[in-house]
Amino acid sequence: METLSFDSSSLDATEEFLSRAYTPMRIGGRPQETGARIERRAVGELVVDKLHFDYTMAYDAGSLGKVCLITLHRGTLADTTDGRDEVYGPGDTFLVAPPDRPYTGEVRAARYTITMFDPALLDQVAVVGADRAGPVALTGARARDAASNRRLGSTVAFLRDHVIDTPDAGGLVVATAARHLAAVTLSALPNSAADDEPRPADNRDAGTRTLRRAIDFIEENAHRDIGLADIAAAAFVTPRAVQYAFSRHAGTTPLAHLRLVRLARAHRDLRAADRRTTGVMEVAATWGFAHPGRFAAAYRAVYGTAPSATLREGS
Incomplete structure (x- = not known):
């Protein structure tokens, strides 16, 4: 586990730390109150940070290269990227920016959790058909509805309180939790896979032979970090086809099995x-x-x- 702590009232030191820990970043303005506290816990590709700023801080940041979710506990955060003025408040869990895009905004005396993971996990858990081209992308920052927001926030809290902060967390526990977070993120936020229509090939491939190949692979590899994409590849079908096979012939899902x-x-x-x-x-x-x-x-x-x-x- 990687741990990192920062506590400073120096804006220059804060800017330097944020640039090292996240992405090159510039803090705008010179507020009078300048206390900042950050704690990081990271295992593998999964990162969970707790942040607390006593002041209003404007930022101009480069792309993160990761899916970055923010859960606000106190204060507000305004996204001003590309001229927007989207304000988030306590209880909101949202995508701060697409992994490959720079972003700007303002943190206003806020306490929040940042959770980051590799965008490749989205492709590994997405249910897509045979004709999809390119990686799955998140297309919106806010959750689809209040229930989705609560589900995403509770998943982040579970990672923060019961996975990352557990001294002996690692291996399959963290890998399973990271895949679960990616799946919940896809279910909660607008994304390109949500518009992927079923294809005839997926229905055709969803037979008992696919089910048998998938079950055999799961039985032989349950000790490994595997997900939906791995199961589908082993069965030589798409993720949607293997989902259909389990639903029709076993009354369950691949990951439930x-x-x-x-x-x-x-x-x-x-x-x-x-x-x-x-x-x-x-x-x-x-x-x-x-x-x-x-x-x-x-x-x-x-x-x-x-x-x-x-x-x-x-x-």
Whole structure:
């Protein structure tokens, strides 16, 4: 895990730090109050920062090269890119700018969370058809509706509080959480994949042979960081076709089946583990489950008992 902390009342030092941590940036104006605090936690390609500015700060920044989501907790942020004046307030979770575009704006005495990830993750989780050309792109900054905004904000909070800040977070836990964030981002924000219409080839390829190939791949690779795009490629079809195959012939989705396989592996390992040397969440984390309560609920729904009871019985 990479950690980074910054606390300063110097505008010059703040500008230098922001330029190093994000992208070349210029702070406009010379406010009287100049306190800035930033804390970074990063694992792999996933970055979660907590920021607090005591003053109003205008900025002019270069492109980030990453999907950058901001969740505001206090104060406001105005996006002034290309002449806009879009103001966000507490509770809003939004895209600060497209990954490949410079941006300008103003942070107004704000406390907020920044979450960044590789844009390639969007392609890995997108449900697209056979004729899509080019990468999936986010086409709007605000969530489609209030429910989408809440879902995106709660996903960021989960990453911040239960994944990144967990001392032993890493491996499959972080990879699974990052893919989940990318999928929720696509479901919440306008994007080019949302307009992708189903193609006849996707319906034709959504048969039982596709389902069997996909299931075999999941069974053999559940321990790895895999997603929808990997499953579809292994089945030699598009992501939409493999989604159709699971829906029609198994009544589920590829990623739901992947979670069920990983839950079964966790169940197997809990039965074989020694409770004197192994904890429930150690096993859960091995299979990509980060939240104790959610893991326990999913486990009980399938096996009718708590994971801790299985661990005791197996010792």
